Amino acid sequence: MTEAAIRTPVVGPERKFHIIDTDVHERAELAALVPYLEPMWQKYITDFGWVPERNLPYAQFAAGGLDRADAKLPDGRPGGSDLGLVRKQLLDEYDIDYAVLTGWLDASALHPGWPEFKTALMTAYNDWQIEEWLDRDQRLLGSIHVNAHDPAGAVREIERLADHPKMVQAIMYIADKAYGDPFFLPIFEAAARNNLPVGFHHSENSPTAFGYHRYFVEWHTLVPQVFMSTIISLIFNGVLDKFPELKIIMIEGGFTWAPHLMSRADQQFKQLHSEVPWVKRMPSQIIRDQVRFATQPTEEMSLERFMSLLEWLESDELFCFSTDYPHWDFDSPYEALPLGLPVELKRKIFCENAQALYKKIPALVG
C-alpha cells in the first residue's frame, strides 16, 4: 500500500482497508419528526410550538454558520438535511465505506424537564433516522439517541433498538450533567448488556467551567472541558470499572488534551485513590482499555508532534477518524492528519480502531 493510494480517493478493490467516519450529522426539520411521534405527543410540536432549548448565545462566525457554506441547501435547509448531498460531498467524494450518524436532536443535552415527551421524541428521532437514512444507504450506520434524564425510558429505547443491525451505538449529548452519577447507571448497564458502545457528543448546551464566555471562539476553544469532565466522572464514579467491557467514544472534542488528562488523572489517583476504592485500575489504563476519541476537530501539527502524542498515550488504538460533516470545521480524510503517517497507523485510525469499537461493522464488511 503506497502513500498515494491512501491519500487519494481510490475506489474498488485496490484499497486494502475501509474508511469509517465516526461523526456525521444528519439533520431533521422538527416537522419531519411529527409523523414518527406517538399521536398524543404530536400537537406539542404542531400546535403548541415546542422547540429544543438552546443555551449557546452566539452564532458561529464561520462562512456558513454552523455548517460548511457549501453544505447548505439552496432552499435554505441546513447541511445534513439531504442524503443526496451527503453522498455527493462526503460518501462518494471521499469513498467513505461507513459513516456513523450522530444526529442533531438529542434530549440528553436538553433541560431535564418534561422527560416523558423528550423520551418519546427520541423514539421518533431514532425511527426517522432509520427510515430516512439507514434504510436508504448501506454505508450509513446509526446511533440510538436516548433521553438520559429518563434512565428507564433510555433503557427501553436501547433495548428496543439494540438488535438493529445498523444501530452501532447509544449516544448521549453532553450538557452540564456528570454522567458518572449513579442516576445514569442503568443506561450504561443496558449498553454494556447489549454490547453497544456509548458515544458522547458535546452540544449547544455544554457550558465551559465559566459557563458561556463572551465570544464563540472562547467557548469553542474550551469544548474539550466537558469531555474531560465526562471521562473523569465515568472513571472516578466507577462506571467504567463496573462495566469493564463497555467502550465509550468522545465525539467532536478532538484528542490533543487526552495525554494531559491521563497524566493528571493518574497523579490524582496515586494521591487520592482511597476516596474512590471502587476504582481498580489506573485512570490512564481505563482510558486505554475503554475510551476512544473521534479525531475531529484536528489541530494542525507536525508529524513529530502527532507521534509524540501517541507515545504519551502509549497506544495507537484510541483515535477513530471523523469528519464531522457537514459542520464548518469539517475534517477532510485526505488533509486533516499530518502528512507522512505510517500506513499501518493510518489503517488503524481510519478503520481498524472504529471497527474494533463498533462490533457490528465487521459483520457488515463481511
Added chain:
Amino acid sequence: MKQTVCRTSELLPGEMVSGQIGPIPVVVVRASDGTLHAMVAKCLHQGGPLDKGRLYEHVTAQDIGEYIPEKNCEILKCPWHGYEYDIRTGCVLTDPSRRLQQFNVREEGDEVVVELAPPTPAAAST
C-alpha cells in the same frame, strides 16, 4: 549496623516512630496485629517525610459507593501528597512495582531495634 529506635512500651499497635540508621531515615510501624515493620522514611514521590505521615486502615470496595475497611491491612500515607504504602510490603498501593526499602526490625529485650538488613519473616514479630 543496627539501631535502637525506642522502647517496646513506646510503640503500641497502630503507632509509628522515626529513627535513623547511619544516613538513612527510617520509620518503624507496629501494625494492629502487633507485628513490626520498618522502611525508609522518604516517599518515592517527592521525598516526603513518611515518619510524619498517618497510619490508616486500608479501605476497599466491591461496588460503587462502598467503603469496606480491611482488618490487619494498614497503610502509611505520606504527609505531603498522600502517596500510600502497604506497611507490610513497602509497596505503593496504586503501583506495587514501586517499593520502599524495608529493614529488619525486632524486639531485643525491652527495645525495638532496626538493622540495616532486609526483613525476614521471623523479624516481623511482636
